[in-house]
Amino acid sequence: FIRLIQPIIQHKLAHDRSDYISNGLVIAHVSRELSEFEHTLQDVYFFDGPSVLDAFLADSDIFSAWVNAERKSAIDSYMETIADPGAFKQLYEDEVLDRDDPKPTRIAQNVVMLISDIAERYAVVPSCMQQLQFLSTTQFPVVIALVEDVEGEIDEFSRISLAFIRDASSNVSGSGANSPFAAQLRRLASWYQTVWYVEEAARDWNDSAIYVDMWAAVCRHARALGGDADPRDWRDECDDWGEKDRKVLDDCVTLETNEEWLDGGIWERTIKTLGELKQRILELMSRAINKDTVGQLRAYRKKANWASEGVGADADVKVSIELSGLLPELSQLVSVLSELLPFSGSVYLLRSLAAELDMFLVDRVASAHQFNSSGGWQFAMDVSAISRVLHASAGGSALQGPSGQLLAKAMECARILSCSLDGEELPGNSDMALSLSEWAPAILDAATDDKEAMLVLGKLGVKHLSIEQIRQLVKRRVDFAATFSSPEMF
Numbered sequence: 001f002i003r004l005i006q007p008i009i010q011h012k013l014a015h016d017r018s019d020y021i022s023n024g025l026v027i028a029h030v031s032r033e034l035s036e037f038e039h040t041l042q043d044v045y046f047f048d049g050p051s052v053l054d055a056f057l058a059d060s061d062i063f064s065a066w067v068n069a070e071r072k073s074a075i076d077s078y079m080e081t082i083a084d085p086g087a088f089k090q091l092y093e094d095e096v097l098d099r100d101d102p103k104p105t106r107i108a109q110n111v112v113m114l115i116s117d118i119a120e121r122y123a124v125v126p127s128c129m130q131q132l133q134f135l136s137t138t139q140f141p142v143v144i145a146l147v148e149d150v151e152g153e154i155d156e157f158s159r160i161s162l163a164f165i166r167d168a169s170s171n172v173s174g175s176g177a178n179s180p181f182a183a184q185l186r187r188l189a190s191w192y193q194t195v196w197y198v199e200e201a202a203r204d205w206n207d208s209a210i211y212v213d214m215w216a217a218v219c220r221h222a223r224a225l226g227g228d229a230d231p232r233d234w235r236d237e238c239d240d241w242g243e244k245d246r247k248v249l250d251d252c253v254t255l256e257t258n259e260e261w262l263d264g265g266i267w268e269r270t271i272k273t274l275g276e277l278k279q280r281i282l283e284l285m286s287r288a289i290n291k292d293t294v295g296q297l298r299a300y301r302k303k304a305n306w307a308s309e310g311v312g313a314d315a316d317v318k319v320s321i322e323l324s325g326l327l328p329e330l331s332q333l334v335s336v337l338s339e340l341l342p343f344s345g346s347v348y349l350l351r352s353l354a355a356e357l358d359m360f361l362v363d364r365v366a367s368a369h370q371f372n373s374s375g376g377w378q379f380a381m382d383v384s385a386i387s388r389v390l391h392a393s394a395g396g397s398a399l400q401g402p403s404g405q406l407l408a409k410a411m412e413c414a415r416i417l418s419c420s421l422d423g424e425e426l427p428g429n430s431d432m433a434l435s436l437s438e439w440a441p442a443i444l445d446a447a448t449d450d451k452e453a454m455l456v457l458g459k460l461g462v463k464h465l466s467i468e469q470i471r472q473l474v475k476r477r478v479d480f481a482a483t484f485s486s487p488e489m490f
Helices: 002-015 017-022 025-045 052-058 060-082 106-122 128-158 162-168 180-207 209-225 231-240 243-249 268-295 298-302 326-340 343-366 373-394 408-417 436-444 450-459 467-476 478-483
Strands: none
Touching (some): 002 017, 017 060, 025 106, 106 180, 128 180, 128 209, 180 209, 180 268, 180 326, 268 343, 298 343, 326 343, 326 373, 343 408, 343 467, 436 478, 467 478
16 A cells, blocks of 8 residues: 555655746655654554655756745745844843843844744755755855944944044933943944854754764765865755765764764854854954943053052052042943843953053052152052952952953052052051062162062062062152162162
């Protein structure tokens, strides 16, 4: 009976062939029906004869019609979504998802659903080579389109200098979380979340059975080619595959060792590309944040009363007035980043900002002005205030870099600039065990060995500044310069 019914099915398929070619998506439905029919024959009636589905899809016109229809449908759907002004709008409220879960945007969800749906339809295809052709022709192009569109958005955005956004929009209402700058950060974060969501989906796909089988197939094929063949290069040659390649790719023999392919995967290069794009977005956010924050320190950089008599000695004033605008803005920035990015992303940005501020405070403030010990104490209060705002964002030590301390160099500058001149304890003096007059002359002496000098300074709590930076700071202490005015030193 089974052998009699198969020719009837084949005749029906041949009769409707032109309809299938003109409407390729119908082939997916027909293929699934045939697959279920044949599984029933095998499981219930133990039929082990020729496959009607294999013969149906062996028709190159039929197969091409299906592939082309899937590709057109996917690209049309993608283009319709990406053209919508809300393509990068987040689909769910922040409360719905955990901070460290990717938050899908409309376009990200569209891409993931398209790729998943296509895979579900061609999963019934018996030939692994044909499945790979589906992957290459219909699924990868969707991800490539997304990558190119996000890169285009980034390139366009990069032409705008975010350092001027705050100035250009100074007449626009809103500050902090509602500022134009925060709006720009949200735009960047929406691209980050989009790429991250698709990247996480690709990691899941990479471990799913259908794609693991494809990866094993291309590894078998690479081994059959011999030489230096890399299975990751399969897309470059799949258009030229023939019957010989099909036999190797469709062979179900397991590799003698899995070591050749367990560490890779069919989506490996896609995951790498998405990861690099995600990092590029973070770096763009970092440059924007650093420029904007440093731009708010113009008045602080020009502050010139560090050496004035009694500056900073009053307990009533803990932070320089020139920082009064920055600190709340910095605190708001920390809050905004915690809403927009996963913990690792916000930590990356704040570490970068801390490094930028550390360099700014050392080069543009500590090394650029004259100080007395009271002015050094004021500088120490300022550095501590900035550090506290940044440190609070990470809820502990996560934000600390390799040095183990935020603004490590600026902190050491403050210790030197507020060090007691002659051992007399004054309000605001640093806790260095030796006074400036006890250790600085030897540091400035050209005969002193630099390595020995750094060993001594390390015991005094100065470990991150270079010897040249330390000498420059000592010379910035006007009270020390007035006491030790030897030409050999200055």
